[in-house]
Amino acid sequence: MANKLMVEAIRTGTVIDHIPSGQGIKILKQLHLIEGKQKITVGFNLPSKNLGLKDLIKVENRLFSEPEAYQLALFASSATINVIENYKVIDKFKMVIPNAIEGIFACPNSNCISLTEPVKSYFSVKQTNSAVFLKCKYCERSFNKEIVAGV
Numbered sequence: 123m124a125n126k127l128m129v130e131a132i133r134t135g136t137v138i139d140h141i142p143s144g145q146g147i148k149i150l151k152q153l154h155l156i157e158g159k160q161k162i163t164v165g166f167n168l169p170s171k172n173l174g175l176k177d178l179i180k181v182e183n184r185l186f187s188e189p190e191a192y193q194l195a196l197f198a199s200s201a202t203i204n205v206i207e208n209y210k211v212i213d214k215f216k217m218v219i220p221n222a223i224e225g226i227f228a229c230p231n232s233n234c235i236s237l238t239e240p241v242k243s244y245f246s247v248k249q250t251n252s253a254v255f256l257k258c259k260y261c262e263r264s265f266n267k268e269i270v271a272g273v
């Protein structure tokens with residue numbers, strides 16, 4: 123309960139909680155949240171039972187699109203998303219790294235056929251202990267998630 127009081131409640135919007143400490147700033151940049159007009163409240167290095175320290179982001183009047191949810195999953199797979207309406211959590215879900223990502227990121231390989239042919243990009247997602255790789259279906263090259271997401 124103490125944690126909840128540290129950050130002002132929002133009427134409508136999205137709260138991204140349980141972001142691994144240090145990833146919050148990346149998510150703000152990657153989702154271009156600061157460039158928008160929404161009111162954003164962030165908490166960095168907040169105490170967390172499970173993570174030790176966590177980051178938290180509250181965005182007013184904003185729900186996340188599917189591509190944004192995927193980007194969140196790639197960079198903060200432990201995060202939970204709380205959808206708030208009238209100060210109440212009406213939906214809550216945990217981020218899950220998808221097995222495949224279709225039609226969201228362009229292939230970083232400039233010779234890849236997916237860039238010139240009318241096809242949707244398609245990456246299968248492979249996880250190792252320390253990293254997440256995305257493998258393009260068309261050129262069969264694997265890329266670090268940061269390269270594919272352009273961060």
Ligand SMILES: [Zn+2]
Pocket residue numbers: 229230231234235236258259260261262263
């Ligand atoms: Zn490719």
